[in-house]
Amino acid sequence: MDNAKSIDWDEIGLGLKTLAREIAAVSAKGHARPKVVISHGGPDGDAASLRRHIEAEAPQLGDVAEIGFAACPDGRYYQLKNNGVRLSEGDVVVFMDSDTVPERNWLSSLLAPFEVPEA
Numbered sequence: 001m002d003n004a005k006s007i008d009w010d011e012i013g014l015g016l017k018t019l020a021r022e023i024a025a026v027s028a029k030g031h032a033r034p035k036v037v038i039s040h041g042g043p044d045g046d047a048a049s050l051r052r053h054i055e056a057e058a059p060q061l062g063d064v065a066e067i068g069f070a071a072c073p074d075g076r077y078y079q080l081k082n083n084g085v086r087l088s089e090g091d092v093v094v095f096m097d098s099d100t101v102p103e104r105n106w107l108s109s110l111l112a113p114f115e116v117p118e119a
Contacts, residue, residue: 005036013057015101020061022107025066031111032090036061039070039084 021095023034038050047069072083085093092114096102113119 009053009057011101012053012098015098016054016058018102019096019107020058020064022102023064024060025105026108029108029115033065035066035068035089037068037070037084037085037087039072039075039078039080041072042073043073044069044071054075067086070076075113 013103019036021037021117037052038047040046040050045067050069050100051067054067068087070087072080084095092111094107094110111119
């Protein structure tokens with residue numbers, strides 16, 4: 001959430017709502033419930049406020065994914081990504097920036113090669 005400092009919650013919320021829709025679509029195809037890690041540049045104490053904002057803007061995200069938080073005080077772009085990936089648990093890790101609004105079928109297109117047993 002490096003860019004979260006410079007964009008408003010309406011924009012972040014739109015991206016998170018879209019992500020929730022995409023996760024619901026791939027879950028319907030049999031993909032496991034994912035963990036969404038919010039890596040942010042503030043202290044651990046910011047997690048509660050971030051969770052409230054996310055629940056207000058995109059309540060459906062909590063319905064389709066586990067949400068975790070990874071603090072990286074004053075972290076920069078790549079530090080935040082590396083910080084977040086440490087909490088990932090799956091075989092496939094997908095990154096999304098806070099100022100991104102994914103296109104329809106973005107996630108299913110990205111995951112499609114992993115549905116092929118030979119991949």
